[in-house]
Amino acid sequence: MPLRITSVKATPVLVPISKSHGGLWLRRTHIDRTIVEIETDVGISGVGETRGLWAADVINSKFAPQLIGLPPLARGLMRSRCLNGVLDYGFPEYQMERLAYAAVDLAAWDIAGKCADLPLYTR
Incomplete structure (x- = not known):
């Protein structure tokens, strides 16, 4: 029986900058x-x-309910459930959803590497 997603949690964080470089x-x-x-x-x-x-709000409110119960190794299915054919017609919210989904995709790849007992860079 394939593994299934039981929870998805997104947390916004502020990462301190220890050394700044130029301009902004x-x-x-x-x-x-x-x-x-x-x-x-x-x-x-x-x-x-x-x-x-x-991105935390997009993931927690829109993506998480679509992902519960899905196999995390079925990344194509996960993507289609979350982005549901979103096309970019120049509206910022489409790009925002894609950027938010990137974190979900990375987490799924992390799971794939752990399932294969290999570092992610070798997959």
Whole structure:
């Protein structure tokens, strides 16, 4: 029986910048990111990341309900459920959803590497 997704949780975080370099970075004290953790029914979890704090809301409210119960190794199915044929006609929200989904995709790849007992870069 294939493993299934039991939970998806996105958390917005502020990553401190320890050393800034030039221009705009001189005024920044942190970088905005969203961290995603996907858990499965066999105890394997995967972690992904994307830019921006806003992505957490998209993932938690829109993507998470679509992902529960799906196999995390079926990345094409996961993508179609979350993005549902979203086409980019120049509207910013389409690009935002794709950027948010990147964290989900990374977490699924993390799970795939753990299932194969291999580092992700060898998959």
